[in-house]
Amino acid sequence: MMPTCPLCASADTAFYHRDARRDYHRCERCTLVFVPPAFRLAPEEERAVYDQHRNSPDDPGYRRFLARLFEPLHARLEPGARGLDFGAGPGPTLSVMFEEAGHPMAIYDPFYAHDPSVLEHTYDFITATEVAEHLFSPGKELARLVERLRPGGWLGMMTKRVTDHAAFTCWHYILDPTHVSFFSEATFRWLADELELSIEFPAADVVLLQRR
Numbered sequence: 001m002m003p004t005c006p007l008c009a010s011a012d013t014a015f016y017h018r019d020a021r022r023d024y025h026r027c028e029r030c031t032l033v034f035v036p037p038a039f040r041l042a043p044e045e046e047r048a049v050y051d052q053h054r055n056s057p058d059d060p061g062y063r064r065f066l067a068r069l070f071e072p073l074h075a076r077l078e079p080g081a082r083g084l085d086f087g088a089g090p091g092p093t094l095s096v097m098f099e100e101a102g103h104p105m106a107i108y109d110p111f112y113a114h115d116p117s118v119l120e121h122t123y124d125f126i127t128a129t130e131v132a133e134h135l136f137s138p139g140k141e142l143a144r145l146v147e148r149l150r151p152g153g154w155l156g157m158m159t160k161r162v163t164d165h166a167a168f169t170c171w172h173y174i175l176d177p178t179h180v181s182f183f184s185e186a187t188f189r190w191l192a193d194e195l196e197l198s199i200e201f202p203a204a205d206v207v208l209l210q211r212r
Contacts, residue, residue: 055091072202081124087131
């Protein structure tokens, strides 16, 4: 039996690729490529990988990397817009960049800033940088984030996108064992239609979704 798609819950999925460690399947409905549950890491194994990250607001290179999302999103925000950095990781940095630009920020991370109360508030914008590929249940998680947006609010995401099967089979992005959900442009367009969002692609790994 083929696994159910974790984004759209469709049972219409098919085998896509196999490497030395795990299998990958593709949804025929929303085109998400995903790792079946049997190949996912346990929480303590996942945390051990994230603990190796050395991201920091003091790292100019990391700031330049995040600027690919910061700049186009900041250009669309009203002064003083309030935001949430979802999946901030062990060294929150994007939230610092927005705070420096005059935007009050909350942060949430299931391992490093686990405060569910911040998910009960609404925001003018929400960021999720290098997060989507880690989500076991992207359909549920992304719908929950959109619900936390005020009308006209923005969800800004960074994640590298699937282009074609040949590129996927030799893609460095699938070597990270914590990466389990892989979006293409078509996947994001499906998501935008499903959640009634406007969509823009300002960079190859950036997508901006606006609640109508």
